[in-house]
Each structure stands twice: as C-alpha cells, then as structure tokens.
Amino acid sequence: MNNLAERDRAVIWHPFTQMQTAPLPVPIVRGEGSVLYGADGREFLDIISSWWVNLHGHAHPHIARRVSEQLTTLEHVIFAGFTHQPAVELAERLLAILPPNQAKVFYSDNGSTAVEVALKMAFQYWHNIGQPRRKVVAFENAYHGDTFGAMAVGGRSAFTAPFAPFLFDVDYLPVPIAGQEESVLKQAEALFTDEVAAFIVEPLVQGAGGMVMYEPGPLDALFKLARQQGTLLIADEVMTGFGRTGQLFASHYLTEKPDLMCLSKGLTGGTMALGVTTCTQAIYDEFLSSDKLRTLFHGHSFTANPVACAASLASMDLLLLDETRAAIQRIGQKHSTFARQLATHSTVENIRQRGTLLAFDLKADDQTSYFNTIRDVANDFLISRNVLMRPLGNVLYLMPPYCTTDEQLDYTYQQIIDLLQMI
Ligand SMILES: Cc1ncc(COP(=O)(O)O)c(C=O)c1O
Structure with a gap:
C-alpha cells in the first residue's frame, strides 16, 4: 500500500x-x-x-512569500473582539474595487458560506425592520453551493434530490438567455411582489449549471423590477469575480448594482479557503441597535484567517497589475x-x-x-x-x-x- x-x-x-x-x-x-x-x-x-x-x-512565488511571512507573524486570531492588519487592509482594498454602493465586508470560509451569510443578512434585514419577508427568487439551474441554504436557492436537480424535503421553497425564474428576455421579464412581473426578501443570481454566467451565459441588459431589467418592490439583490460572484468575465466583477457590467455580493474562489488567487459577503450601508445600518437581538449572529472559527487574508492581498497585488489586465x-x-x-x-x-x-x-x-x-x-x-x-x-x-x-x-x-x- x-x-x-x-x-x-x-x-x-x-x-x-x-x-x-x-x-x-x-x-x-x-x-x-x-x-x-x-x-x-x-x-x-x-x-x-x-x-x-x-x-x-x-x-505563485509572490503569494507564497506573503503567506509565509504571515504564517510566522500571526497565523490566526479570534475575529470577535479582535482584528488584524490583513483583514482590515483586504476589506479596504476590496471595497475600492467593488461597485461603490458596497460598504461593509463580512468574512467567512468559502463560497457556500458567503452565500449563507448573504441569505441570513437579507432575511434578518427584513426581520429587523419589522416587516418579515419569506420569499426568495432565484434562477432555474442556478448553483450557489452545497450547504443547505445555498442548496435551497440553487436549481433542484439529481444533486439535491435526497435533500429536497429539507430545502426551503424558492420561486424560480428561467434564465434570460438570448431570445427569452421578454418572456422572463413577463414572468418576473408576476413573481416580484413585496413579499420577496431577496433575488439571488450568478451574474451573466451560471457556472455549475453548464456555463449558461446571458446579457447585462435583461439582468438590469430584472434587478430594476425587483428593486421596485424593495427586494434585496444578491450577486453571487463566487465564480465570476476577479476578472473571469473580462471586468474585475460581472456586476461592473450592470447599471443596477447588487445590494449584497458573495466572493470566494479567486479571492485568494486560489491559494486557500476564504469567503466574503459584502453589503450596502443601508443593510448594515438595520443591524445597529442597543437591542442585542438585532445582531447578525453568525461566525466561523476561521473567520478572516490572517494567512488567507494575506494570500488574498498578494493575489490582489497581482490582479491589479497592468500585465494581468x-x-x-x-x-x-x-x-x-x-x-x-x-x-x-x-x-x-x-x-x-x-x-x-x-x-x-x-x-x-x-x-x-x-x-x-x-x-x-x-x-x-x-x-x-x-x-x-x-x-x-x-x-x-x-x-x-x-x-x-x-x-x-x-x-x-x-x-x-x-x-x-x-x-
Ligand atoms: C456561483 C457559485 N456560488 C457558490 C459556490 C460554492 O462555493 P464553494 O465550493 O467554495 O462552497 C460555487 C462553487 O462552485 C459557485 O460557482
């Protein structure tokens, strides 16, 4: 053996x-x-x-060097009540390249947890403002990860069949691929009501669903429609982020910017696990209170791991070079x-x-x-x-x-x- x-x-x-x-x-x-x-x-x-x-x-030697330096400086520290340079610097640098309405960074471990956090932020936002909303709209055929919330907002398939009874209900829209835009918009008009807490999408490219691609125009139209009802817009850029689509983020192709964004995968240049959920100031503000019950009670042992944040900073150094563009x-x-x-x-x-x-x-x-x-x-x-x-x-x-x-x-x-x- x-x-x-x-x-x-x-x-x-x-x-x-x-x-x-x-x-x-x-x-x-x-x-x-x-x-x-x-x-x-x-x-x-x-x-x-x-x-x-x-x-x-x-x-990559640049990422390896930064990771190695970080490992012998501070490998990890609890992220409740404590902070560190790599986490703060990474949040600052991410916010500088994300759509300008993104205001706060929440760290987790991977793409699925980044999605879980976005969903929890969206549901609790409505809970905190005293107008609970239960519905979520997602695209057919979507993939947002393998944890339960992420599976629930993904398309139902052979992959999720054993878990179907345990997944919360989601209303699905077909993907507005070429030729389908008008009919999807019509269906969306009926679907987007003031009961919908969030609309989650993989912007412009559905990855695991088969690299299904669609244009920014119809997504903008859907975002506009959803936003008229106050629905929070979640862009899952776990796959599309960090240059894959030609722009740094697929959301940069859009006029209507998402309220929440999920990042992982390329976040560390692919070196190690790290997840990020970002949100607008308006969402963040609804969690501020002297009432502890309005807190976002979510966290992971390795939240904002300094080594992963250092890898991400090093990857960002490389990503923003002219030669990478x-x-x-x-x-x-x-x-x-x-x-x-x-x-x-x-x-x-x-x-x-x-x-x-x-x-x-x-x-x-x-x-x-x-x-x-x-x-x-x-x-x-x-x-x-x-x-x-x-x-x-x-x-x-x-x-x-x-x-x-x-x-x-x-x-x-x-x-x-x-x-x-x-x-
Ligand atoms: C769009 C999208 N969201 C979420 C995920 C889940 O990420 P992870 O595998 O890191 O949990 C993936 C993974 O392929 C993905 O493509």
Whole structure:
C-alpha cells in the first residue's frame, strides 16, 4: 500500500465522486504556472483553474512569500473582539474595487458560506425592520453551493434530490438567455411582489449549471423590477469575480448594482479557503441597535484567517497589475478567434464567451444530463492529452489561469479540435 492513490482509496471520500466506480485519483506533487505535475511524471494543463479558483498560476512565488511571512507573524486570531492588519487592509482594498454602493465586508470560509451569510443578512434585514419577508427568487439551474441554504436557492436537480424535503421553497425564474428576455421579464412581473426578501443570481454566467451565459441588459431589467418592490439583490460572484468575465466583477457590467455580493474562489488567487459577503450601508445600518437581538449572529472559527487574508492581498497585488489586465484581454481575444474556428464544426453548438470564459456544447443524444457518456469520452480523451478540463455533462469550457501562455492555449485548442474529429 505504498502507492499514494491506493492509500487515498483506503481512507478518503472525495467530493462529487461515486467512490465505487471512480478510477483511482491522480496524485499531484507540484504545480507551477498553469501546469500540475503528477507523481508519475505526467503534466496536466489546468485549463479550469482547479475548480475555478486559480488566477495567477500554481504556487505563485509572490503569494507564497506573503503567506509565509504571515504564517510566522500571526497565523490566526479570534475575529470577535479582535482584528488584524490583513483583514482590515483586504476589506479596504476590496471595497475600492467593488461597485461603490458596497460598504461593509463580512468574512467567512468559502463560497457556500458567503452565500449563507448573504441569505441570513437579507432575511434578518427584513426581520429587523419589522416587516418579515419569506420569499426568495432565484434562477432555474442556478448553483450557489452545497450547504443547505445555498442548496435551497440553487436549481433542484439529481444533486439535491435526497435533500429536497429539507430545502426551503424558492420561486424560480428561467434564465434570460438570448431570445427569452421578454418572456422572463413577463414572468418576473408576476413573481416580484413585496413579499420577496431577496433575488439571488450568478451574474451573466451560471457556472455549475453548464456555463449558461446571458446579457447585462435583461439582468438590469430584472434587478430594476425587483428593486421596485424593495427586494434585496444578491450577486453571487463566487465564480465570476476577479476578472473571469473580462471586468474585475460581472456586476461592473450592470447599471443596477447588487445590494449584497458573495466572493470566494479567486479571492485568494486560489491559494486557500476564504469567503466574503459584502453589503450596502443601508443593510448594515438595520443591524445597529442597543437591542442585542438585532445582531447578525453568525461566525466561523476561521473567520478572516490572517494567512488567507494575506494570500488574498498578494493575489490582489497581482490582479491589479497592468500585465494581468493585458493577459485577461489576450486570453479573451484568443478565445474569440478559437470560437470562430469551433463554429465550423458540426458536432459543436451554442458557442458562448464572456471574457476569459469560453464554453460550448457537444451534440449529445441526451444533452440535458450531467451523467451522459459523451462527458466521459471527452474527459478521458483530454486527460490522455494532458489537458485538465472536466466537462460539465456535454458542456466543454475553458477558464484558464491568467498566466496561461499563448502556446498553452493553442495546445489546448488543438486537443479540442482532435477530440471533435474523433467523436
Ligand atoms: C456561483 C457559485 N456560488 C457558490 C459556490 C460554492 O462555493 P464553494 O465550493 O467554495 O462552497 C460555487 C462553487 O462552485 C459557485 O460557482
């Protein structure tokens, strides 16, 4: 039992994995730039940024240095009644780049907890002002995380079926993709009443739901409609944040700014777990009182962990460099050129792009299922060519770290073309 993969199988239960049928996991020993190095000497191009978290490449020396300094200075401190430089500086720097109506930063551990906090802030806001609202509107097919509140506001699917009786009711709107805008708006007119506490969305790109993309215009229209009823608008930018969509945040494409925002994943450049929920001053003010019962009673042991905050500050140093902005543009342009090439292939449909995110559907017999076999064929083929893409059902997508070179992108595009010629 010296082999790491076999030792793993003996003791570990992996996420989103059917442990009976899954092949043994691939041991990775090192990462650098966009490449992961396997224990057996194989290399993998990490074209999906390891579950959409990595921005600047693996084991980035600038982030490593800041993290290491922080580890030997202050590794952690309780965040109730105490504070520290990295948490304060990160909040200041985040607020400087978020939409200007965001005023306060609440720390947690990951994307799901960032969503839980946003939902609790929204429900308690209405509770605190003495006009309790119970309803939430979300998009069909949404994914906001795997904790119970986050699952409740996500689309119902095979993934949530065992928990359905325990999830609170949510009213769903179809996503206003091209051609559907008018009908979605009509349905929204009936749905948005003064009973709706919050409307939660993944702005412009629904990630786990299959990289579904829609335009800022219809989202602005929906936000406007919801806001007329006082409904709080939650932008879950856990995936779209930090440059993925071409702008620093997808909300920057919108005229109507969200009241609450959820951030994680790229927040630390993909180095470690950290979550952030931000809100407007108006929401924050409704929790201020001499009455302790108006407090937001929420927190985690590792809230605002200084090491994670230091990683995030270092990642932000890199994110705001001119060369990173240029890289984001360069990747977007390369994707656009490749998208035109893809359009000539008859086995491909629904090609879509927003910034560094490029997605398309492989024509499959059962197109709707995450479990269809074309997914496994594509995944196995790409892995055999040393490209880590992990398709979502029949949806193939690229979300590379910003340090990915032109050569690495060209190599990936060529493997995709080879795949298309094979299937
Ligand atoms: C939009 C969105 N929200 C929330 C989450 C949950 O984040 P985490 O996996 O860190 O809990 C994800 C994860 O993929 C996501 O894409």
